[in-house]
Amino acid sequence: MSDAASIHSLVDHFFRHQSGKLVAVMTRVFGLQNLELVEDVVQGALVQALEAWKIHGVPEDPAAWMYRVARNKALDVIRHRDVADRLNPEWTRLVGRDEGADPLSLLFLSHEIADSQLRMIFTCCHPQLPEESQIALTLKTLCGFSTPEIARALLTTEANVKKRIARAKRKFIDEEIQFEVPSGDALKARLGSVHTVLYLLFNEGYSSSQPYELIRRDLCEEAIRLCLLLFDHPASTNSETAALLALMLLHASRFDARLDESGNILLLEEQDRGRWNQNLIERGIYYLNESASGDHISRYHLEAAIAAHHSIAAGFAETNWAAILLLYDDLTQLHPSPIHELNRAIAVAQVSGPDAGIAAIQRIRGLESLDDYHLLHATLGELHRRAGRAEEARRCFRRAMECTVSMSEQRLLERKLHDCDVLADSAKRI
Amino acid sequence: MSNFMFLFRGGETPTSPERMQAQMQKWMNWIQRLRNDGKYIAGDPLQGTGKVLRSPNKVITDGPFAEGKEIVGGYFLVRAETIDEAADMAKDCPIFEGGGSVEVRPVQVINP
Numbered sequence: 001m002s003d004a005a006s007i008h009s010l011v012d013h014f015f016r017h018q019s020g021k022l023v024a025v026m027t028r029v030f031g032l033q034n035l036e037l038v039e040d041v042v043q044g045a046l047v048q049a050l051e052a053w054k055i056h057g058v059p060e061d062p063a064a065w066m067y068r069v070a071r072n073k074a075l076d077v078i079r080h081r082d083v084a085d086r087l088n089p090e091w092t093r094l095v096g097r098d099e100g101a102d103p104l105s106l107l108f109l110s111h112e113i114a115d116s117q118l119r120m121i122f123t124c125c126h127p128q129l130p131e132e133s134q135i136a137l138t139l140k141t142l143c144g145f146s147t148p149e150i151a152r153a154l155l156t157t158e159a160n161v162k163k164r165i166a167r168a169k170r171k172f173i174d175e176e177i178q179f180e181v182p183s184g185d186a187l188k189a190r191l192g193s194v195h196t197v198l199y200l201l202f203n204e205g206y207s208s209s210q211p212y213e214l215i216r217r218d219l220c221e222e223a224i225r226l227c228l229l230l231f232d233h234p235a236s237t238n239s240e241t242a243a244l245l246a247l248m249l250l251h252a253s254r255f256d257a258r259l260d261e262s263g264n265i266l267l268l269e270e271q272d273r274g275r276w277n278q279n280l281i282e283r284g285i286y287y288l289n290e291s292a293s294g295d296h297i298s299r300y301h302l303e304a305a306i307a308a309h310h311s312i313a314a315g316f317a318e319t320n321w322a323a324i325l326l327l328y329d330d331l332t333q334l335h336p337s338p339i340h341e342l343n344r345a346i347a348v349a350q351v352s353g354p355d356a357g358i359a360a361i362q363r364i365r366g367l368e369s370l371d372d373y374h375l376l377h378a379t380l381g382e383l384h385r386r387a388g389r390a391e392e393a394r395r396c397f398r399r400a401m402e403c404t405v406s407m408s409e410q411r412l413l414e415r416k417l418h419d420c421d422v423l424a425d426s427a428k429r430i
Numbered sequence: 431m432s433n434f435m436f437l438f439r440g441g442e443t444p445t446s447p448e449r450m451q452a453q454m455q456k457w458m459n460w461i462q463r464l465r466n467d468g469k470y471i472a473g474d475p476l477q478g479t480g481k482v483l484r485s486p487n488k489v490i491t492d493g494p495f496a497e498g499k500e501i502v503g504g505y506f507l508v509r510a511e512t513i514d515e516a517a518d519m520a521k522d523c524p525i526f527e528g529g530g531s532v533e534v535r536p537v538q539v540i541n542p
Contacts, residue, residue: 009458010451010454010455013447013448013451014451015447015448015450015451015454016447016448016451018447019447043445046447046450047443047450050443050450050453050454051443051475051478051503051504052475053454053457054453054454054457054458054475054524055438055457055473055474055475055503055504055505055506056473056474056475056504057458057461058454058458144447144448145446145448146445146446146447146448146449148446149446149448
């Protein structure tokens with residue numbers, strides 16, 4: 001290596017994403033029932049790359065380098081350990097198919113890697129697994145998160161994360177779950193739970209209850225990355241996948257504008273729309289158009305369409321609230337949920353005034369289930385404030401503060417309380 | 431200008447891919463600085479395994495030949511005016527964050 005040789009660099013999250021790809025590929029070799037062994041092999045390959053590259057520099061094609069190492073480690077395991085009888089049937093099939101070819105190398109072709117990752121997505125979202133295991137396992141196997149990182153991302157303890165993952169691994173063994181993409185009707189049903197998991201993953205990142213901005217971005221990026229993988233694969237590309245992808249991209253476009261320099265939350269109406277990421281908006285609109293192909297409208301279609309209306313509006317006041325209200329009408333019919341109805345009430349208030357919004361909130365079916373939800377009280381507070389009722393507004397904002405532990409939400413609510421004081425003062429002067 | 435060898439021992443290997451990449455980045459930044467200053471000549475990582483032959487019977491044994499943290503994990507060949515300058519250069523090595531060590535040795539000049 002000469003002085004002049006330039007140092008190759010690594011893309012962001014290279015190790016993390018390679019870990020996800022390698023775990024998927026190695027699971028095809030060793031089977032879902034040997035996930036621990038798979039993780040050992042992958043960890044070994046990552047460590048070897050790290051130890052070599054930190055001294056020698058990153059090779060020209062780091063991914064190919066890592067695949068070679070992983071392949072050799074897998075061959076070592078196959079030769080030296082008594083695993084032949086435990087191997088995945090697929091592996092046995094591959095070995096038996098062509099004596100001369102190297103079946104391990106075949107698995108590292110890019111379409112095979114994508115195929116393995118898709119199997120892993122479907123496996124992590126297997127209906128036999130509890131939802132919290134699904135999300136933890138997705139972060140671990142597909143996204144390369146460590147246990148402490150998952151615990152921080154999901155706002156829980158490391159012991160809990162370990163439990164959730166152990167539960168999933170036991171299910172794989174007990175239920176003899178296969179590492180495959182389901183077909184026919186089973187595919188349709190499972191794709192639905194894959195969408196749900198990715199949607200939840202994105203929301204974990206987008207929600208302001210997550211205090212670490214970097215983790216929030218990571219979670220959203222990972223959800224988008226996995227959704228793109230779904231969209232690009234013939235087995236899982238459909239209009240619902242496109243709509244979910246559009247929804248994520250359109251929301252992600254506002255990431256940079258959601259906080260001010262001090263990390264305080266800026267509401268939609270306060271955001272500098274010049275800071276919305278136009279590239280993400282364009283991509284979101286592109287996938288929204290793609291999603292129009294099917295004959296089926298999902299909640300993701302409607303939520304993406306709502307997000308799109310916000311994205312293309314010149315300002316908060318110029319937003320097409322009437323169109324948004326119609327979409328919320330459809331959404332609350334298609335997917336009845338008190339939270340969707342709450343969001344619909346905000347659109348009602350924009351169209352017909354704050355008192356109409358409050359009336360819509362009072363009509364929410366299952367309103368009592370939102371009693372501890374800070375956004376219900378924050379919304380009521382804001383509508384009372386707009387209607388000029390400072391005292392009512394204050395009471396609602398205080399109730400909202402009792403319902404959230406998030407520091408940034410607390411600061412936002414304090415700001416809102418201050419607005420109420422200003423309102424009360426001006427009322428006195430009149 | 432003389433040549434010096436850095437021998438790297440020990441240091442922590444992170445288990446999380448993201449932290450691996452963070453450690454990797456620190457080493458890359460350090461090497462890049464040495465290169466930019468024209469100090470870096472070469473370097474190689476060493477595998478953690480090997481064989482040892484001992485006198486007098488040249489009996490061959492497999493590694494490990496030392497405690498884990500005493501195993502040389504790799505070396506650099508660098509340029510510096512003095513051993514003090516070389517030692518100063520080694521101070522920025524990311525290995526110290528994980529409790530590792532760097533041994534700085536002047537390369538013996540055969541034809542002085």
